[in-house]
Amino acid sequence: MGKTVIRTAIDVGTTKICTVVADVTDRSTVRVLGTGVVHSEGIHKGMVVSINEVKGAIRESMKIAEMSSGCKIDSAYVAVSGNHIGSLNNHRMVTIERSDRLVCRDDLKKVLQSAQNIDVSSDKQLLHVIPRSYSLDGQPGMRNPVGMYGSRLDLETHIVTAAVTSVKNLVKCVRGAGVDVDGLIFSSLASSEAVLSEHEKELGVIMADIGSGTTDIAIYKEGSVSHTAVLPVGGYQLTRDISISLGLPTAVAEVAKRKYANLTEDVTAERKDPVSLAIENGYNIMHQDLYEVVRARMEEIVKLIAMEMPRSEYISMVPTGMVLTGGTSNLPGLAQMAQDILQMPVRVGAPKDVGGLADSLYAPSYATSVGLLLWGVRNDEEVIKLNGRKSFLSRLMFKLRRPAKVEKEKPYDSGLAKGDSNGKNNS
Numbered sequence: 501m502g503k504t505v506i507r508t509a510i511d512v513g514t515t516k517i518c519t520v521v522a523d524v525t526d527r528s529t530v531r532v533l534g535t536g537v538v539h540s541e542g543i544h545k546g547m548v549v550s551i552n553e554v555k556g557a558i559r560e561s562m563k564i565a566e567m568s569s570g571c572k573i574d575s576a577y578v579a580v581s582g583n584h585i586g587s588l589n590n591h592r593m594v595t596i597e598r599s600d601r602l603v604c605r606d607d608l609k610k611v612l613q614s615a616q617n618i619d620v621s622s623d624k625q626l627l628h629v630i631p632r633s634y635s636l637d638g639q640p641g642m643r644n645p646v647g648m649y650g651s652r653l654d655l656e657t658h659i660v661t662a663a664v665t666s667v668k669n670l671v672k673c674v675r676g677a678g679v680d681v682d683g684l685i686f687s688s689l690a691s692s693e694a695v696l697s698e699h700e701k702e703l704g705v706i707m708a709d710i711g712s713g714t715t716d717i718a719i720y721k722e723g724s725v726s727h728t729a730v731l732p733v734g735g736y737q738l739t740r741d742i743s744i745s746l747g748l749p750t751a752v753a754e755v756a757k758r759k760y761a762n763l764t765e766d767v768t769a770e771r772k773d774p775v776s777l778a779i780e781n782g783y784n785i786m787h788q789d790l791y792e793v794v795r796a797r798m799e800e801i802v803k804l805i806a807m808e809m810p811r812s813e814y815i816s817m818v819p820t821g822m823v824l825t826g827g828t829s830n831l832p833g834l835a836q837m838a839q840d841i842l843q844m845p846v847r848v849g850a851p852k853d854v855g856g857l858a859d860s861l862y863a864p865s866y867a868t869s870v871g872l873l874l875w876g877v878r879n880d881e882e883v884i885k886l887n888g889r890k891s892f893l894s895r896l897m898f899k900l901r902r903p904a905k906v907e908k909e910k911p912y913d914s915g916l917a918k919g920d921s922n923g924k925n926n927s
């Protein structure tokens with residue numbers, strides 16, 4: 501058997517924290533060894549609101565993942581989300597000054613380095629600078645311009661930024677749980693990696709991970725990401741709507757949603773019957789009332805997702821349509837409803853491309869966790885070394901795409917009792 505490395509991903513979501521440990525033989529062979537999923541505490545709309553609660557929950561999730569995988573977790577790829585995330589497309593250009601006008605490796609290096617040199621305000625930090633496409637003398641779609649003639653080389657990139665403070669809080673929780681951060685990866689990119697096919701990315705697709713506190717969005721065209729966004733809405737708001745509109749305690753509203761909410765057309769007749777749904781603790785609600793509340797909120801979320809695309813280009817921009825994932829996409833009939841509203845193909849996507857003990861991860865809720873591993877290993881220096889020498893261009897591209905690094909400073913001072921500062925010895 502070939503050489504393998506062990507890698508871990510931690511998705512700190514609004515409702516659950518999921519740790520996945522896998523062994524990796526090469527960039528496409530990821531075998532899950534163990535998982536640890538616990539209820540999340542201290543996260544609101546994808547952001548940390550209580551360091552100690554989040555730290556404790558991460559530690560618990562890691563402990564379970566360590567037991568089930570038999571591996572000690574020292575470091576992990578970590579997902580970042582929340583409405584502090586910003587994104588934009590950028591463009592850099594270099595002129596080919598030599599008299600022969602032949603593009604050489606140094607020109608490529610120069611334009612890639614200049615792409616990474618962007619000013620962001622002091623409260624923001626760069627999370628990703630993703631190369632999208634090259635053009636040479638105005639001719640777009642160049643895959644590898646080295647060795648071609650031209651006088652001007654352009655590079656388009658997609659840039660993702662995050663609020664420094666939100667990232668620091670998240671890193672503090674992870675390090676406080678005794679784990680170093682291998683890289684920070686924006687959730688939308690991670691989920692896309694798990695649920696989209698190369699064909700969809702090439703033709704054009706919009707991916708929306710509708711979780712609990714956030715909806716993470718990514719639009720792909722011609723094989724690369726062209727837009728990303730985070731909406732601060734998700735299943736949590738849906739549960740709240742049910743709770744407020746139908747007069748149910750939140751926990752009962754959550755049960756009603758998961759058990760009985762259904763947007764499928766063929767149950768319309770049944771919904772019209774004046775039958776109540778018997779719900780825990782003696783609470784009763786009508787089918788039709790539940791349907792109306794759920795439909796209204798989900799219609800709004802679907803339209804908000806679609807608004808991330810320029811209206812005029814809608815269909816031509818994403819001919820393969822929309823892929824929904826995240827826990828809320830489990831809602832029966834949601835894809836069909838979205839398809840009817842948007843007049844484009846819509847499917848629900850679950851993670852793929854992993855082996856081993858991954859059965860429980862083949863569900864939309866785990867798109868970010870699995871995608872974190874896939875994005876991480878596909879851009880991980882050590883994994884790339886396992887695959888042997890890469891071309892000059894792919895090595896350069898890898899340098900840009902790899903997960904955002906966190907400085908290896910001494911662990912944050914947690915302000916707690918002694919021994920917590922390295923986070924490893926606390927129970």
Ligand SMILES: Nc1ncnc2c1ncn2[C@@H]1O[C@H](COP(=O)(O)OP(=O)(O)OP(=O)(O)O)[C@@H](O)[C@H]1O
Pocket residue numbers: 512513514515516540545546581710711712713714715734735736739754757758759761826827828829830831832864865866
């Ligand atoms: N069958 C179902 N029908 C409707 N909603 C569901 C169903 N199953 C799960 N959900 C909802 O999915 C949400 C959790 O999804 P997910 O696990 O993707 O969120 P998260 O990653 O923890 O949160 P976020 O990504 O927003 O930070 C919850 O709001 C939950 O109520």
Ligand SMILES: [Mg+2]
Pocket residue numbers: 513514709711712826868
């Ligand atoms: Mg999530």
